[in-house]
Amino acid sequence: MNAGLILVQLLNGITLGAIYVLVAVGLTIVFGMLNIINFAHGSLYALGAYFAFMVATVIGESSGSFWAAAVVAPVLTGIFGAIIEITLLRRMYHELHEYQILLTFGVAMVLQEIIILVWGTYGKSIPMPSQLDGVIHLGLFTFPTYRIFLILFTAVTCLGLWLMIEKTKYGSIIRAGTENRNMVSCLGIDINKVFTVIFALGVGMAGLAGALSLPMRGAQSAMGDSIMLLCFVTITIGGLGSFTGAILGGLIVGIVESMMALVWPQGGMISIFAAMALVILVKPTGLMGLK
Amino acid sequence: MNGSKFPIHDALGRKTGLIDRHILIVSGLSLLLYFILPFRTLPTEILVFALGAVSFNILLGYTGLLSFGQGAFFGSGAYTAGLLLIHFHWHPLLILLLSAFLAASIAAVIGFLSIRQVGIYFVMLTLAFNQLVYFIVYQWKSLTGGDDGLLNIARPDLSVLPGLAVPLQTNFQFFIFVWAIFIVVLVVIRRITDSPFGRILVAIRENPDRGRAVGYNIFHYKLLAFIISGFFTGLAGGLYTLFLKMVPITAVDIITSSDFVIMSLVGGTRSLYGPILGAAIIKIASEFLSQIWSRWMIVLGLIFVSFVLFMRGGLWGLLLNLHKKLFAPKMEGEGRL
Amino acid sequence: MILTTKDLTKHFGGLEAVSKVNLNVEDGTIHSIIGPNGAGKTTLFNMLTGEIPVTMGQIYFQNRETTRLKPYQIARAGIGRSFQQNRLFKGLSVLENVRLAVHARCRGRFNTFKHFLSFSQPIKEACAILEELQLMGVAARNAGELSHGLQRTLEVAMALAARPALLLLDEPTSGMSPDETVKMIRLLKRLGKRLTLVIIEHNMNLVMSISSTITVLHQGLVIASGPPEEIKKNPKVHQAYLGGNLSC
Numbered sequence: 001m002n003a004g005l006i007l008v009q010l011l012n013g014i015t016l017g018a019i020y021v022l023v024a025v026g027l028t029i030v031f032g033m034l035n036i037i038n039f040a041h042g043s044l045y046a047l048g049a050y051f052a053f054m055v056a057t058v059i060g061e062s063s064g065s066f067w068a069a070a071v072v073a074p075v076l077t078g079i080f081g082a083i084i085e086i087t088l089l090r091r092m093y094h095e096l097h098e099y100q101i102l103l104t105f106g107v108a109m110v111l112q113e114i115i116i117l118v119w120g121t122y123g124k125s126i127p128m129p130s131q132l133d134g135v136i137h138l139g140l141f142t143f144p145t146y147r148i149f150l151i152l153f154t155a156v157t158c159l160g161l162w163l164m165i166e167k168t169k170y171g172s173i174i175r176a177g178t179e180n181r182n183m184v185s186c187l188g189i190d191i192n193k194v195f196t197v198i199f200a201l202g203v204g205m206a207g208l209a210g211a212l213s214l215p216m217r218g219a220q221s222a223m224g225d226s227i228m229l230l231c232f233v234t235i236t237i238g239g240l241g242s243f244t245g246a247i248l249g250g251l252i253v254g255i256v257e258s259m260m261a262l263v264w265p266q267g268g269m270i271s272i273f274a275a276m277a278l279v280i281l282v283k284p285t286g287l288m289g290l291k
Numbered sequence: 292m293n294g295s296k297f298p299i300h301d302a303l304g305r306k307t308g309l310i311d312r313h314i315l316i317v318s319g320l321s322l323l324l325y326f327i328l329p330f331r332t333l334p335t336e337i338l339v340f341a342l343g344a345v346s347f348n349i350l351l352g353y354t355g356l357l358s359f360g361q362g363a364f365f366g367s368g369a370y371t372a373g374l375l376l377i378h379f380h381w382h383p384l385l386i387l388l389l390s391a392f393l394a395a396s397i398a399a400v401i402g403f404l405s406i407r408q409v410g411i412y413f414v415m416l417t418l419a420f421n422q423l424v425y426f427i428v429y430q431w432k433s434l435t436g437g438d439d440g441l442l443n444i445a446r447p448d449l450s451v452l453p454g455l456a457v458p459l460q461t462n463f464q465f466f467i468f469v470w471a472i473f474i475v476v477l478v479v480i481r482r483i484t485d486s487p488f489g490r491i492l493v494a495i496r497e498n499p500d501r502g503r504a505v506g507y508n509i510f511h512y513k514l515l516a517f518i519i520s521g522f523f524t525g526l527a528g529g530l531y532t533l534f535l536k537m538v539p540i541t542a543v544d545i546i547t548s549s550d551f552v553i554m555s556l557v558g559g560t561r562s563l564y565g566p567i568l569g570a571a572i573i574k575i576a577s578e579f580l581s582q583i584w585s586r587w588m589i590v591l592g593l594i595f596v597s598f599v600l601f602m603r604g605g606l607w608g609l610l611l612n613l614h615k616k617l618f619a620p621k622m623e624g625e626g627r628l
Numbered sequence: 629m630i631l632t633t634k635d636l637t638k639h640f641g642g643l644e645a646v647s648k649v650n651l652n653v654e655d656g657t658i659h660s661i662i663g664p665n666g667a668g669k670t671t672l673f674n675m676l677t678g679e680i681p682v683t684m685g686q687i688y689f690q691n692r693e694t695t696r697l698k699p700y701q702i703a704r705a706g707i708g709r710s711f712q713q714n715r716l717f718k719g720l721s722v723l724e725n726v727r728l729a730v731h732a733r734c735r736g737r738f739n740t741f742k743h744f745l746s747f748s749q750p751i752k753e754a755c756a757i758l759e760e761l762q763l764m765g766v767a768a769r770n771a772g773e774l775s776h777g778l779q780r781t782l783e784v785a786m787a788l789a790a791r792p793a794l795l796l797l798d799e800p801t802s803g804m805s806p807d808e809t810v811k812m813i814r815l816l817k818r819l820g821k822r823l824t825l826v827i828i829e830h831n832m833n834l835v836m837s838i839s840s841t842i843t844v845l846h847q848g849l850v851i852a853s854g855p856p857e858e859i860k861k862n863p864k865v866h867q868a869y870l871g872g873n874l875s876c
Binding site for chain 1: 355357404408410412414415416419422427429545549552556588591592593595599600603
Binding site: 299302493498505515 | 677679698699700703704709711715716717718719720721722723724727728729731732733736737738739740741742743744745746747751755767768786789790
C-alpha cells in the first residue's frame with residue numbers, strides 16, 4: 001500500500017462518483033421538483049448506454065462516433081422520458097407515493113426487458129474515443145485520460161445545470177413550480193409542459209451518464225438495477241431533492257466503494273447500505289437536505 | 292342489535308367462522324393445481340410463493356406499507372431452515388417454526404427502525420435493509436455458502452409418533468404437506484385480518500392521523516404487522532428450503548422481494564386471496580410463456596403498469612366485479628377490506 | 629376548569645404562531661375560539677391534542693399536565709377532536725369509521741383471535757352515536773362518498789366516539805349549507821349539555837348564540853376573552869376583524 005495506489009483508488013472513486021453524481025442529480029431534480037421517486041431511473045441510465053452504443057455503431061468506426069453518441073443518446077433518453085411522463089406519470093401526481101413507486105417500478109420492468117429484446121443479453125461496448133485514449137502522468141502514477149475527462153465533464157455539467165436553475169428565468173419558473181404549481185399555472189405558464197421538461201431533463205442526465213460510462217464500463221442488461229440501488233443510497237445520503245446533496249452523495253458513495261476495495265473488499269456494499277440506513281434513521285433529509 | 296332497521300352486515304360485512312366456503316373453495320382449487328398442471332413441482336412452488344405474497348400483502352394491502360424488503364425475511368427463514376437441517380436432524384415442523392421465529396425477530400428489528408419513517412423513506416429503508424442482509428449473506432461464505440448457497444440438504448420425513456413417520460419424499464407427498472400448512476396458515480391470517488387488530492391495520496392504511504386521534508398507538512400496530520408478516524414470510528422461506536433441498540442466494544435477493552410485490556399487485560392487493568391468484572398466474576405464466584417468448588415479462592410489466600394505473604383491485608377485483616355483474620349484486624363484505 | 633393552558637407558545641422557525649396563550653375552559657360550558665385567519669387557532673388546537681410539539685408553556689386537562697402527551701394518549705385521556713380538513717377513513721363505511729373510533733377505547737384492541745364482529749359493545753355504541761347524529765341512514769355508505777355536510781357531521785361523530793369529557797371541534801360547520809348549519813347548531817347545543825365543548829368557528833351567529841365564553845385570538849395573542857355580550861362590544865375585537873361582521 002503506497003501513496004500512489006491510494007491516490008489512484010481515490011481518483012477511481014471520484015470517477016465512479018462522477019457517474020453516480022450525474023445519475024443522482026437527475027433523480028433528485030425530478031424528486032425535488034415533481035415529488036416523484038422514479039424507480040425506472042436506473043433503466044433509463046442503461047437505455048442511455050445502449051442508445052449510445054446504437055448511435056456509435058450506426059455511425060461506424062470514426063473518431064466522431066463517440067461524440068455523436070454522447071450528444072444524441074441523452075437527447076433520445078430525454079425524449080423517451082418525456083413520453084413516459086406524458087402518458088403515464090402525469091396521472092399519478094396526486095396519488096400516494098406508494099403507487100408512484102409501483103408505477104415506475106413497473107416501467108423499469110418493461111424497459112429492462114425491452115433492452116434485452118433489442119440488444120440481447122451479451123454486454124456491449126464501444127472503443128474509447130481516440131482523443132481521450134491513453135493516460136495522463138500525474139507525478140507518482142498514471143491515470144486514464146478518459147476518467148479525468150469524465151470527472152471534469154461532470155463538474156462542468158453540474159455547474160451549468162446549477163447556473164441554469166438558479167440564475168435563468170426558466171430556472172426560476174422551475175423553482176417556483178415546485179413550490180406552488182397552481183400559482184405558476186395562474187401566471188399563464190403551462191405547468192404540465194414544465195414538468196415534462198424537468199422529467200426529460202432528469203432522465204436525460206441518467207442517459208448522459210450511461211452514454212459516458214459506455215467506453216469505460218460497457219453496457220450490460222443488469223446495469224440499470226445495480227445503479228438504481230446505488231443511486232438511492234446517493235440521494236439518501238445527500239438528501240432527497242438536494243442538488244448539492246446529490247453531488248456530495250455521489251462522490252461519497254464512489255469514493256467509499258473504491259477505497260473499500262483496498263481496505264475491506266467484502267465490506268464495500270455492506271458499508272454503503274449500512275450508511276444509507278444510518279442516514280435515514282438519524283437524519284432522513286440527508287446531509288444537505290432541509291431540516 | 293338495537294332495533295334499527297338496516298342490517299349491520301351491510302355496513303360491516305358478515306361474521307365468518309374459521310372455515311367457511313371461501314376457504315373451502317381456495318383449498319379445493321389449490322389442491323386441484325397439482326392435478327391440472329403438467330408440472331410436478333410447480334404447484335408446490337406456487338403455494339410457497341403464494342404464502343410469501345399473502346404475508347407481504349398484510350403490509351401493503353391491509354396496512355398500506357410498501358415493504359420492498361421481504362426477501363430479507365424470506366431468505367432468513369430459508370437459511371435458518373437450511374442450516375438447522377444440515378447441522379441437526381430435527382422435526383421439520385420444529386424447523387419451520389424456528390425459521391419463522393428468526394424471520395419475525397429480524398422483522399421486529401427492521402420494522403422498529405423503518406416504521407418511524409413514512410412514504411418514500413420507508414420504502415427505501417426496507418430496500419436498504421434488504422440489500423444489507425443480502426450482502427452480509429453473500430460475504431459470510433463460511434455460514435451461508437455465499438454465492439453458491441447451501442446445497443445438498445436432506446428433506447426429513449414427518450415423524451408423527453416414535454417409529455411412525457409420514458414420508459415427504461415424493462413430489463406429491465411434499466405437495467400435500469405444503470398444501471396443508473398453506474391452508475392452516477391462510478385460515479390463521481384470515482382470522483388475524485378479520486380481527487379487531489386487522490381492522491386497525493386497515494384504519495392505518497386509510498388515515499393514520501385519524502387513527503392516532505381516536506386513541507390508537509399506530510407505531511405498535513405497524514410494528515406488530517411487520518412481525519406477523521415477517522413470521523409467515525419466514526415460514527414460507529423455510530418451506531422453500533425443504534422444497535428445493537437447497538438454499539439459493541436468490542432467496543434473500545431483492546428479486547424475491549419484487550416477486551412478492553408483483554404477485555400481490557397483479558393478483559389484487561385489496562383482498563386476502565388476490566396475492567394467491569397472483570402467485571399462481573405469474574408462476575404458471577412464467578413456466579409456459581417463457582418457452583414461447585423469452586421476453587414475456589414485457590407483457591407482465593405492461594399488465595402491472597396498467598393495474599397500478601387503473602385496476603388497483605387486480606385480477607381478483609376483476610373476477611369479483613364479474614361475479615357481481617353476472618349474479619345478483621349482494622353486498623357480502625368479503626373481498627372488501 | 630377542565631382545561632387550562634399557561635403561557636402556551638409555538639414558534640415555527642422565526643414565526644411566533646401562538647404567543648403566551650392562557651386559556652381557561654370551565655367544565656360543562658361551550659367555549660368558542662374566534663379570530664381572523666392565521667390567528668393561530670388551529671395551531672393552538674394542534675398543541676392541545678399533541679399533534680405538534682409545544683415550544684413553551686403547559687397544558688392541563690382535568691388537573692393533569694398533558695403538554696407532552698402524544699395524540700393517541702390525549703384521545704385516551706378523554707379529549708375528542710374533529711379537524712378542519714376531514715380526517716376520515718374514506719374507503720370504509722360510516723359505521724365502520726365510528727366503530728373503529730369507539731373500539732380504540734374498548735377491550736380487545738390487540739385481539740387477533742376473534743372476529744371483530746364478535747365484539748358487540750363497540751358496534752352498539754357506534755350505532756348509538758350515529759343515531760344521535762342522524763347518520764344512520766348513510767351508515768353503510770363509504771365515508772368518502774358522503775356529501776360535504778355529512779362528512780363534517782361524521783367528523784364530529786368520530787370525536788364523540790372517544791366518550792370524551794372535552795370535545796375540540798375545528799370549524800365544524802365549514803362548507804355546510806344553511807340547513808346543515810342549523811342542524812349542527814342544534815347538535816352542538818345538545819352536546820353542550822353533557823360535555824364541555826371548545827369550538828373554533830367563523831360563523832358568528834353560531835358563536836354568539838351558543839357560547840358561554842368566547843376567546844378571541846389575533847396573530848397568536850389572546851386579545852379578549854369573556855361572555856358574548858362583552859366580546860361584541862370590545863373595540864379591540866372589532867379592530868382585529870377590520871370592521872368585519874361582528875354584528876349579528
